[in-house]
Amino acid sequence: xxxxxxxxxxxxxxxxxxxxxxxxxxxxxxxxxxxxxxxxxxxxxxxxxxxxxxxxxxxxxxxxxxxxxxxxxxxxxxxxxxxxxxxxxxxxxxxxxxxxxxxxxxxxxxxxxxxxxxxxxxxxxxxxxxxxxxxxxxxxxxxxxxxxxxxxxxxxxxxxxxxxxxxxxxxxxxxxxxxxxxxxxxxxxxxxxxxxxxxxxxxxxxxxxxxxxxxxxxxxxxxxxxxxxxxxxxxxxxxxxxxxxxxxxxxxxxxxxxxxxxxxxxxxxxxxxxxxxxxxxxxxxxxxxxxxxxxxxxxxxxxxxxxxxxxxxxxxxxxxxxxxxxxxxxxxxxxxxxxxxxxxxxxxxxxxxxxxxxxxxxxxxxxxxxxxxxxxxxxxxxxxxxxxxxxxxxxxxxxxxxxxxxxxxxxxxxxxxxxxxxxxxxxxxxxxxxxxxxxxxxxxxxxxxxxxxxxxxxxxxxxxxxxxxxxxxxxxxxxxxxxxxxxxxxxxxxxxxxxxxxxxxxxxxxxxxxxxxxxxxxxxxxxxxxxxxxxxxxxxxxxxxxxxxxxxxxxxxxxxxxxxxxxxxxxxxxxxxxxxxxxxxxxxxxxxxxxxxxxxxxxxxxxxxxxxxxxxxxxxxxxxxxxxxxxxxxxxxxxxxxxxxxxxxxxxx
Numbered sequence: 001x002x003x004x005x006x007x008x009x010x011x012x013x014x015x016x017x018x019x020x021x022x023x024x025x026x027x028x029x030x031x032x033x034x035x036x037x038x039x040x041x042x043x044x045x046x047x048x049x050x051x052x053x054x055x056x057x058x059x060x061x062x063x064x065x066x067x068x069x070x071x072x073x074x075x076x077x078x079x080x081x082x083x084x085x086x087x088x089x090x091x092x093x094x095x096x097x098x099x100x101x102x103x104x105x106x107x108x109x110x111x112x113x114x115x116x117x118x119x120x121x122x123x124x125x126x127x128x129x130x131x132x133x134x135x136x137x138x139x140x141x142x143x144x145x146x147x148x149x150x151x152x153x154x155x156x157x158x159x160x161x162x163x164x165x166x167x168x169x170x171x172x173x174x175x176x177x178x179x180x181x182x183x184x185x186x187x188x189x190x191x192x193x194x195x196x197x198x199x200x201x202x203x204x205x206x207x208x209x210x211x212x213x214x215x216x217x218x219x220x221x222x223x224x225x226x227x228x229x230x231x232x233x234x235x236x237x238x239x240x241x242x243x244x245x246x247x248x249x250x251x252x253x254x255x256x257x258x259x260x261x262x263x264x265x266x267x268x269x270x271x272x273x274x275x276x277x278x279x280x281x282x283x284x285x286x287x288x289x290x291x292x293x294x295x296x297x298x299x300x301x302x303x304x305x306x307x308x309x310x311x312x313x314x315x316x317x318x319x320x321x322x323x324x325x326x327x328x329x330x331x332x333x334x335x336x337x338x339x340x341x342x343x344x345x346x347x348x349x350x351x352x353x354x355x356x357x358x359x360x361x362x363x364x365x366x367x368x369x370x371x372x373x374x375x376x377x378x379x380x381x382x383x384x385x386x387x388x389x390x391x392x393x394x395x396x397x398x399x400x401x402x403x404x405x406x407x408x409x410x411x412x413x414x415x416x417x418x419x420x421x422x423x424x425x426x427x428x429x430x431x432x433x434x435x436x437x438x439x440x441x442x443x444x445x446x447x448x449x450x451x452x453x454x455x456x457x458x459x460x461x462x463x464x465x466x467x468x469x470x471x472x473x474x475x476x477x478x479x480x481x482x483x484x485x486x487x488x489x490x491x492x493x494x495x496x497x498x499x500x501x502x503x504x505x506x507x508x509x510x511x512x513x514x515x516x517x518x519x520x521x522x523x524x525x526x527x528x529x530x531x532x533x534x535x536x537x538x539x540x541x542x543x544x545x546x547x548x549x550x551x552x553x554x555x556x557x558x559x560x561x562x563x564x565x566x567x568x569x570x571x572x573x574x575x576x577x578x579x580x581x582x583x584x585x586x587x588x589x590x591x592x593x594x595x596x597x598x599x600x601x602x603x604x605x606x607x608x609x610x611x612x613x614x615x616x617x618x619x620x621x622x623x624x625x626x627x628x629x630x631x632x633x634x635x636x637x638x639x640x641x642x643x644x645x646x647x648x649x650x651x652x653x
Contacts, residue, residue, distance in 0.1 A: 002309050003327055040099045044083070048103045051079055056107045060115065063124040065154050065242045065290070066195055076104055109295050117281045123291055124153075131271070131287045131336050136251075136347040138259040145356040146260025148348075150252035152287070152340070154242035159252030161260040163359040164231040165405045166395040183219055184233040187211030187249055193241040194290075210246040211236075214270075217250045217303035217311035218257075221265045228263060229362050229403050243289040244272035250303050251344060258348045261355040268310055269340040270303035273329045277318060284328045286336045302333040306341060360393065360405040363412050369400040371423040382422065390415040424449045 052075055059071035079100055087093040115121055120128055132153030141147040146161035170181040187210045191198030214236065222232065234256060236249035247270030254268050274288035275298035285292055293299050298321065300314040355361070367375065375396065376383050387394055392406040392415045402419060406412045426432070432448035436456075439445075443457040 002312070002330055003323065006326060007323060040102065044096060044099065045103060048079060048083055048100055049107060051082060052104060052107055053111070056104070056111055057115075060108070060112055060123050061125065068123075068291075072104070072108070076100065079104075108291075112291070112295050113276050113278065116276050116283050116285070117278060120283070122285065123289060128283055129286045129332055129335070131339050134340060134343040136255060136344050138255050138348050143358060144256075145359040146256040146258070146262070148252045148255025148259055150248050150255060150344075152244075152248060152251075153289075154240055155245055155248050156238075156240040157245060157248035157252040158237045158239055159249065159254075159256040160235050160237075161253075161256040161262065162233045162235075163260060163262075163355060164233065165360060165362065165393050166229075166231065166403065167393065168231040168233070182225060182231050183215070183222055184231075185211055185215035185218060185249075185253065186233070186235045187214060187246070188235070188237045189241065189245065190238065193238045193245070210249070213246050213301065213311060213313050214249040214253065214303075217268055217270055218253050220310040221268055221305065223263045223265065226364075229364055230262075232257075232262065241290070243293060244270070244287070244301065246270070247272055247301055247303060251340060255344060255348055258351050260359070261352040263351050266305035266307065267341055267345065267349070268303055268305055269337050269344060270301060270311075271333055271336040271340060273300040273302065273333050273336075274298060275300070275316075275321065275325065275329070277321075277325075282325060284325065284332055286332050298329075300329050300333070302330070302337065304334075304337060306338060358407065360407055361409055361412055362403050362405040363416060365402050365404070365416055365419065367400045367402060367419070367423045369398065372396055372398075372400065374422055375402070375419055386415055386418050390418070421449050424452070426452060426454070 055075035055078070056072070059068055059075060062068040062071055080097060084093055084096045084100060087096060112123055115123075116128075122128070124132075126132070132155075135151045137149040139147060140149050140158070141160060144160045145163050148159045150157050150159070170184055172179045172181065187207050189204070189207050189210070190200065218234065222228075234253045236252060238245045238248070250268055250270035254264070257264050258267075271286065272288050272293070274285035274292045274296040276283040276285065277297050285296065288296065288299070297318045298314065298316045301312065302309060303311045374382070377385075383394055383396075386392070390406065390411045391408070392404050392411050394415065395403040395405075397403075404412050404415045404419075406415070426448065432454075434446040434448035434454070436444050437447045437453060441458075443455055443461065445453045446456050447453050
């Protein structure tokens with residue numbers, strides 16, 4: 001497929017190439033000036049080549065790069081001592097030393113190419129298709145999120161992977177606008193990798209080009225961001241270089257990704273191919289050395305998986321190559337690539353089961369876009385509170401996706417729960433747990449979720465009649481558990497923690513259950529609630545009584561007597577169970593006319609009772625507006641009730 005694509009592209013380019021040739025002819029462009037190479041004295045050249053040829057051939061049999069270079073250097077020193085040091089004219093001596101360097105380079109070029117074309121043997125003794133020995137290691141750097149060390153011959157590259165969040169994306173202000181890159185690959189080629197000493201300046205053009213090639217090769221197999229929402233950075237440090245460090249970067253980067261637990265789609269390896277062409281004699285080289293790149297005619301890099309190619313790059317030093325050479329190069333590159341993949345997969349083949357313990361865990365949830373402002377809060381107050389409380393990073397996208405990152409899985413779960421609580425909406429028929437946040441004369445407001453509160457009416461706090469309907473409630477504590485109207489919670493038993501004992505009217509004690517962290521509430525729906533009614537002989541009977549809870553979305557609390565209880569009991573023939581239905585309605589009407597607690601009518605002379613009555617008076621004054629509204633609603637409901645039932649059982653007092 002790759003060869004077919006090259007042929008198709010070549011055919012598509014032909015009209016453009018022909019148009020350029022036609023334009024050049026019509027414009028009458030001048031022919032290029034002929035270049036005349038400087039001529040070395042033939043006598044001196046013959047002496048130098050005779051002296052150096054054997055020494056250069058022996059040096060090219062040395063496999064180690066630095067030892068081979070040392071042999072070249074020794075040969076040059078011997079030639080200089082024999083051929084140039086005897087010259088007395090300083091100007092001529094300097095010229096002959098310069099010519100001697102050119103002669104040595106020309107011998108290296110001709111002898112190495114002839115050895116490859118004639119003997120099918122390369123500089124380090126390999127044949128044309130053999131790949132240098134490969135060793136692989138992973139987990140070399142324990143603190144890094146992932147690391148891989150790839151060594152092929154005298155080329156060694158250390159790849160490290162860092163996983164980050166959206167805050168680590170690279171932002172580029174390009175001509176097309178602001179762009180964000182979620183995958184970064186940085187290629188470093190320090191001077192010591194080729195045995196040299198030098199300064200570390202900014203990134204060179206060579207490093208930028210090699211890094212871009214390796215990035216294209218790896219980018220094709222990265223997981224989709226929706227499945228793996230991380231910013232991924234690979235840093236490749238070339239520790240030693242003798243040919244194709246960019247393809248070594250691809251191999252080390254892939255192993256580092258696997259070591260980091262990144263679920264890549266396929267494994268990728270890269271290889272560099274070379275070419276030696278003299279007339280009709282052609283040799284395609286697999287896994288070229290640095291010298292073969294320098295002395296050869298082509299550097300063709302191919303990276304890919306077992307199934308296809310992910311990146312290619314070629315530079316040539318001759319006019320062109322034909323499709324037959326390209327086909328041979330691609331076939332040899334595939335065999336070499338598969339061999340390298342096999343060596344890599346002996347060490348690590350699939351991603352680790354989990355990411356590094358030092359990498360952030362990112363969980364993604366989806367909320368309705370309308371809820372984003374609630375999660376952020378005024379001035380970022382809410383989201384800042386979540387990040388500080390849970391020590392996590394939170395990123396919110398416009399479509400409602402939220403990414404929560406933390407190295408602690410429990411912290412991530414806690415943050416997700418807080419966000420879900422903020423976005424939760426009260427649903428009809430669902431039971432919630434909450435805590436008391438405000439107490440009023442007409443009931444208590446209970447928080448069932450952040451920014452969501454519901455009214456617990458005084459008629460629903462307990463089944464028995466108490467001195468004060470809100471008695472036993474505390475701010476920040478769940479409403480007390482109901483134990484029936486034959487029990488009461490004594491004042492001494494209620495403390496800051498709500499713990500104590502239950503004292504029955506007929507004597508005896510039983511432990512009061514400890515305060516619950518939340519109370520079961522039903523929002524906006526009829527619920528079944530158990531209450532105990534007393535019959536003759538003091539027997540307790542459990543009755544299912546439907547109660548109507550208040551709508552949590554009302555801006556103003558709605559206080560009303562729920563006549564649904566009375567209507568149902570009257571309809572079911574239960575009215576004469578102690579006359580309690582009429583008694584409840586009578587008590588509510590009486591309390592609205594004189595809101596003092598029922599017991600206050602019988603205890604005006606008791607100092608303790610007077611003190612409590614004074615407190616209730618203060619509360620009554622603070623809630624006049626609410627009670628007036630409640631009274632209006634009550635009268636309306638009472639009128640409807642009396643229209644349906646004769647008022648013979650309702651007292652006017």
